[in-house]
Amino acid sequence: xxxxxxxxxxxxxxxxxxxxxxxxLTQFDxxxxxxxxxxxxxxxxxxxxxxxxxxxxxxxxxARPVVFSTLVQDEIRAIVRQVNGLHLDIFxxxxxxxxxxxxxxxxxxxxxxxxxxxxxxxxxxIEATNFALANDDGGVTRNYEMADVILIGVSRSGKTxxxxxxxxxxxxYAANYPLTDEEFDSGTLPEILVKQRRKLFGLTIAPARLRxxxxxxxxxxxxxxxxxxxxxxxxxxxxxxxxxxxxVDTTEFSIEExxxxxxxxxxxxxxxxx
Amino acid sequence: xxxxxxxxxxxxxxxxxxxxxxxxLTQFDxxxxxxxxxxxxxxxxxxxxxxxxxxxxxxxxxARPVVFSTLVQDEIRAIVRQVNGLHLDIFxxxxxxxxxxxxxxxxxxxxxxxxxxxxxxxxxxIEATNFALANDDGGVTRNYEMADVILIGVSRSGKTxxxxxxxxxxxxYAANYPLTDEEFDSGTLPEILVKQRRKLFGLTIAPARLRxxxxxxxxxxxxxxxxxxxxxxxxxxxxxxxxxxxxVDTTEFSIEExxxxxxxxxxxxxxxxx
Numbered sequence: 001x002x003x004x005x006x007x008x009x010x011x012x013x014x015x016x017x018x019x020x021x022x023x024x025l026t027q028f029d030x031x032x033x034x035x036x037x038x039x040x041x042x043x044x045x046x047x048x049x050x051x052x053x054x055x056x057x058x059x060x061x062x063a064r065p066v067v068f069s070t071l072v073q074d075e076i077r078a079i080v081r082q083v084n085g086l087h088l089d090i091f092x093x094x095x096x097x098x099x100x101x102x103x104x105x106x107x108x109x110x111x112x113x114x115x116x117x118x119x120x121x122x123x124x125x126i127e128a129t130n131f132a133l134a135n136d137d138g139g140v141t142r143n144y145e146m147a148d149v150i151l152i153g154v155s156r157s158g159k160t161x162x163x164x165x166x167x168x169x170x171x172x173y174a175a176n177y178p179l180t181d182e183e184f185d186s187g188t189l190p191e192i193l194v195k196q197r198r199k200l201f202g203l204t205i206a207p208a209r210l211r212x213x214x215x216x217x218x219x220x221x222x223x224x225x226x227x228x229x230x231x232x233x234x235x236x237x238x239x240x241x242x243x244x245x246x247x248v249d250t251t252e253f254s255i256e257e258x259x260x261x262x263x264x265x266x267x268x269x270x271x272x273x274x
Numbered sequence: 275x276x277x278x279x280x281x282x283x284x285x286x287x288x289x290x291x292x293x294x295x296x297x298x299l300t301q302f303d304x305x306x307x308x309x310x311x312x313x314x315x316x317x318x319x320x321x322x323x324x325x326x327x328x329x330x331x332x333x334x335x336x337a338r339p340v341v342f343s344t345l346v347q348d349e350i351r352a353i354v355r356q357v358n359g360l361h362l363d364i365f366x367x368x369x370x371x372x373x374x375x376x377x378x379x380x381x382x383x384x385x386x387x388x389x390x391x392x393x394x395x396x397x398x399x400i401e402a403t404n405f406a407l408a409n410d411d412g413g414v415t416r417n418y419e420m421a422d423v424i425l426i427g428v429s430r431s432g433k434t435x436x437x438x439x440x441x442x443x444x445x446x447y448a449a450n451y452p453l454t455d456e457e458f459d460s461g462t463l464p465e466i467l468v469k470q471r472r473k474l475f476g477l478t479i480a481p482a483r484l485r486x487x488x489x490x491x492x493x494x495x496x497x498x499x500x501x502x503x504x505x506x507x508x509x510x511x512x513x514x515x516x517x518x519x520x521x522v523d524t525t526e527f528s529i530e531e532x533x534x535x536x537x538x539x540x541x542x543x544x545x546x547x548x
Contacts, residue, residue: 015530037537260313273292
């Protein structure tokens, strides 16, 4: 079967078109796709250029391209619609029912209104990112009062990327604290964490996966050994149970899924919706 | 006008439904919405619970809720379709044309197949995040060979969050190097950067905005003064011109937009498509 090209077209970044397309394409996982993003298609000239590019891909392959797009302006959508391929646009489909439900014509403006609300949400995300960086890996614990959530877990269970994702995506203040020998041996958490008990959320991970991750980081020594990994995970589990800390197994999850489960389980509100 | 509630429903994280909904709702920016995400609706019972929750919101307000959903299973979509509100689902609309284009029935499975490819892409994103953290703020410069892109700019121009976003979202290896007095006074870049010239990308920012950002970080001293900020930005601009470094003004842009413009301008390939 010849490889099919998937295009993501947008007058903006293309993130929405990509997200939409990926959700749909995962339902056809036996097929191989080449993926191309064409962002900032915000004029009729750029739309014609994009169409030429897509038609070229169509000529080269037996399989027609599929085009996912988020194009606000009718004129630009009309140009892209003529492409030699399957064209699916969210505004084509969803704008009319929304207009009639909201009893308002849409503004049909490309891009988001860059008013103060956007600058505010940018600042909130940056501040949350700085918070995550400053309160990473248990180095600083004095800001836990300000945290929305404090992730705990063994080394390499996914705490740092999850905190950064929560900050960048949702403006959530997430700190993290690694469980180490002190906690494993005593079976207790330090007072600073016990005080913030209701903010704690645990990450666990399957032993085999943790060994794999740790081996890539530090192949030698005890760090990735079965014995050490099993011990740490068992003790972490006991601590979660002792203090009634909700937790999630990250083994099979993407960063988005881990973040989403934390928000869902803790009820922490998104400070920003990007 | 009474506030309308927007629900984002998914058998997964809800990120796709949120992204789709936000793109559409920004076209109706005069209206106020309350936003609620209901993730992991992956059984008929959970679907009925979600419908009850949405119908309750409908009763409380004169304006019907709008429900954006990404529900793979027909049975679950059928339950949600009965909601007292406008229901828009991507699978309702886009699955059929895709099935006939790809000449394949979709798998109709909730969630992504968590095969090796997902674990691989998780690992790539984690590794890229570790790279960004290790090569942040010019502290380490020996790994520039491995970088896909190296961001340069004055302090607080948005380098760190952009690098982290590129890593988490796309698995791109992004380092950053802050321009300081050494570069401003000499008007030249250090040899280590000149060697990597084709990987360099500059961030600029409007003086007024930079002063605002810096004031929040360090209100006293010269750091946020008009004179200092103007001098630094002018010198940075000269350096970008001298070395022919592409750059973007981040003042009006979201993190997504900055990241997207960098990929578009440099041609750096996404290592991961989430």
